[in-house]
Amino acid sequence: MLKAIHSKKGLQLLLGLLMGIVFGFLLQKGGVTRYDVIIGQLLLTDFTVVKIMLSAVVTGMIGVYILKSVGLARLNIKDGSIGASVVGGLIFGVGFGLLGYCPGTVAGAVGQGSLDGLFGGVVGILLGCAIFAAIYPRLEKGILRWGYFGEVTLPQLIKLNTWVVIGLVCAAIVALLFGIEKAGY
Amino acid sequence: MEWLRVEQWSPYVVGIGIGMLSWVSFVLSDRPLACSASFAKTSGMIERLFRGKKIEQKPYYQKFPPTIDWQWMLVVGVIIGAFISAKLSGQFQFSWVPAQWKIMVSDSHFVRWLVALAGGVIMGLGARWAGGCTSGHGISGTLQLAVSSWLAAVSFFVGGIATAMLIFKVLLR
Numbered sequence: 045m046l047k048a049i050h051s052k053k054g055l056q057l058l059l060g061l062l063m064g065i066v067f068g069f070l071l072q073k074g075g076v077t078r079y080d081v082i083i084g085q086l087l088l089t090d091f092t093v094v095k096i097m098l099s100a101v102v103t104g105m106i107g108v109y110i111l112k113s114v115g116l117a118r119l120n121i122k123d124g125s126i127g128a129s130v131v132g133g134l135i136f137g138v139g140f141g142l143l144g145y146c147p148g149t150v151a152g153a154v155g156q157g158s159l160d161g162l163f164g165g166v167v168g169i170l171l172g173c174a175i176f177a178a179i180y181p182r183l184e185k186g187i188l189r190w191g192y193f194g195e196v197t198l199p200q201l202i203k204l205n206t207w208v209v210i211g212l213v214c215a216a217i218v219a220l221l222f223g224i225e226k227a228g229y
Numbered sequence: 230m231e232w233l234r235v236e237q238w239s240p241y242v243v244g245i246g247i248g249m250l251s252w253v254s255f256v257l258s259d260r261p262l263a264c265s266a267s268f269a270k271t272s273g274m275i276e277r278l279f280r281g282k283k284i285e286q287k288p289y290y291q292k293f294p295p296t297i298d299w300q301w302m303l304v305v306g307v308i309i310g311a312f313i314s315a316k317l318s319g320q321f322q323f324s325w326v327p328a329q330w331k332i333m334v335s336d337s338h339f340v341r342w343l344v345a346l347a348g349g350v351i352m353g354l355g356a357r358w359a360g361g362c363t364s365g366h367g368i369s370g371t372l373q374l375a376v377s378s379w380l381a382a383v384s385f386f387v388g389g390i391a392t393a394m395l396i397f398k399v400l401l402r
Contacts, residue, residue, distance in 0.1 A: 050259045059258050060299035064306015066250055067262060071307065072314035073235075074243035079327035086386075086393035095240035096247065097368055103248025104372035108255050117255040122360050122370055124377020132359030133366075133381040137388015139352025141396065143345050144327065146363040146385075147356055148264040150349075151304050155311030157323040160345045168349015169265075173272040175350070176357040177289035183358070184288070198374040209374060 046116065068152050077152030079144040079160075086141055091229040098217045105210055119197075126191030143168070236318045251369060258299055261373070263365030265356035267301040269293050272353075289357075333397055359384070 049055065068077075074096050075081045084090025111117035140146060143165050145153050150169065153161035176183075198213070199206040232238075247262070254262050273295025276284045284290060315321040325338040334340065356362045359381045361370060367385060370378020 046256065046259075049257060056258055056299045057297070057302045060302030061306045061309075063250060063254055063258070063262070064303035064308075065310035065313070066306075067247065067303065068307035068310025068312075069314045070243050070246045070250070070310075072311040072320075073238040073318075074240055075237045077311050077315075080329040083327075083329055083393060083397075086389045087397060088390065092240050096244040097363075099241045099244025100247035100251070100368050101372045103245045104251040104368065105248075105374070107248065107252040108372060111252060111256060117252075118259065119373050120255075120259075120261050120369075121373055121375045122366070122377050124360065124375075124380060126380075129359055129366075129377045129380040130384050132355050132357075133384025134355070134388040135358055136352055136355030136362065136381075137385050137390075138392045139348045139350070139355055140363075140385060140389035141392025142348025143352055144330075144348070146264075146367075147268055147352070148304070148307060148362065148364040151264065151307040152311035155308040156315035157321050158327075159323055159325045160327065160341050164342045164345025165349045165352075166268075168346040168351075169268045169353035169356070170272040170275065170349075171346075172350040172353020172355070173265075173269040173357055174276060174353075176354050177269065177273065177276075177287055180287075180289040180357075188358070193376060196376045198376060198379065201376055206374075213374070 067148070068155055071149055071152040072156060077145075077149050077156055077158075079153070079158070082140075082146075082149065083144045086144075089229075091224050095221060095224065098221055102214050102217050105214065109206065109210055121195040121197060123192075123195045125189060125193060127187040127189065131187060139168075139172070233314075234317050234319075236320060247368065248372070251372060260299055261365065261369030262303065263300055263361060263369055264304050264307070265353075265362035265365060266293055267298075267304040268353060269357055270295050270298070270301055333401065355388075 071077050075092055076096060081090055081092050085093035108117055145161055145165050147169055150161045150165040199209040251262055254260055270293055273290045277295055326336055326341045330341055363385060366378040366381040371382050
């Protein structure tokens with residue numbers, strides 16, 4: 045039944061659009077489609093971004109792993125390497141600090157009328173993607189393979205039971221969020 | 230329905246909502262919430278417009294074909310959803326220079342545009358380099374406990390905090 049839904053192309057495009065509308069609505073209501081909120085996070089004066097991301101991660105993690113265990117969902121793990129995940133992540137971070145939006149929130153920013161988001165952010169990200177597509181053949185044989193570890197999860201890496209890891213990660217996140225609230229942010 | 234018109238919701242309500250949305254996306258679409266591959270696909274579509282079908286032979290576009298798919302529609306939806314939310318709360322407004330940028334840097338449209346463009350280029354490059362962005366790695370990947378995503382998400386913030394601190398606490402002091 046679910047497989048039949050997954051294979052209907054037109055239905056999936058519609059579902060993508062509907063889920064995007066909910067996602068964009070939530071991002072805007074969270075305030076993270078605003079430059080001021082994101083740059084506040086990077087300057088460590090406003091913790092809205094971290095609060096939203098970590099509470100989404102805890103909720104999502106518990107639900108998705110339960111859905112997986114009852115056969116309603118399967119994981120979609122991205123492979124990675126030090127050269128791709130860390131180096132690429134740091135490059136992304138430099139752009140994050142300059143732009144003050146990310147690829148998802150810049151779309152939301154455009155929706156609320158941000159012209160720096162549209163003509164700066166969106167145009168820039170498209171250019172950056174084109175540059176990456178052009179240099180990809182060279183990177184693929186070099187830095188992207190450096191320290192390759194594949195499609196691995198934390199429980200597989202540290203050889204612990206998945207639910208133990210979920211419990212530990214969720215406890216750590218909840219403790220961190222309590223700490224942030226207690227510190228007055 | 231007054232709650233739909235409120236300017237801002239608790240970050241925890243929003244976060245839990247996004248987490249629940251990820252359940253729906255896994256079950257109904259067999260996909261994680263993610264955004265940046267859609268930008269790569271769009272840049273491929275634009276490139277094809279100017280340089281023709283031969284660009285589809287590029288190794289990267291073989292991996293991410295420049296076509297409209299579920300995730301591409303998701304990003305279109307994000308624009309619409311944010312528009313609806315901003316309209317309902319009366320926050321929709323065309324603007325070039327964010328309030329905080331005006332205070333910390335300048336009110337020049339050109340300077341803000343130039344820095345946003347440069348930031349966008351670097352971010353687009355980095356997102357595809359890392360294989361995802363703050364949604365695909367930062368939320369969807371970390372919630373699946375993917376090692377690649379935890380490394381990428383931490384790197385996003387390390388790079389972002391270092392850059393923001395350097396600009397606003399060192400260079401513009």
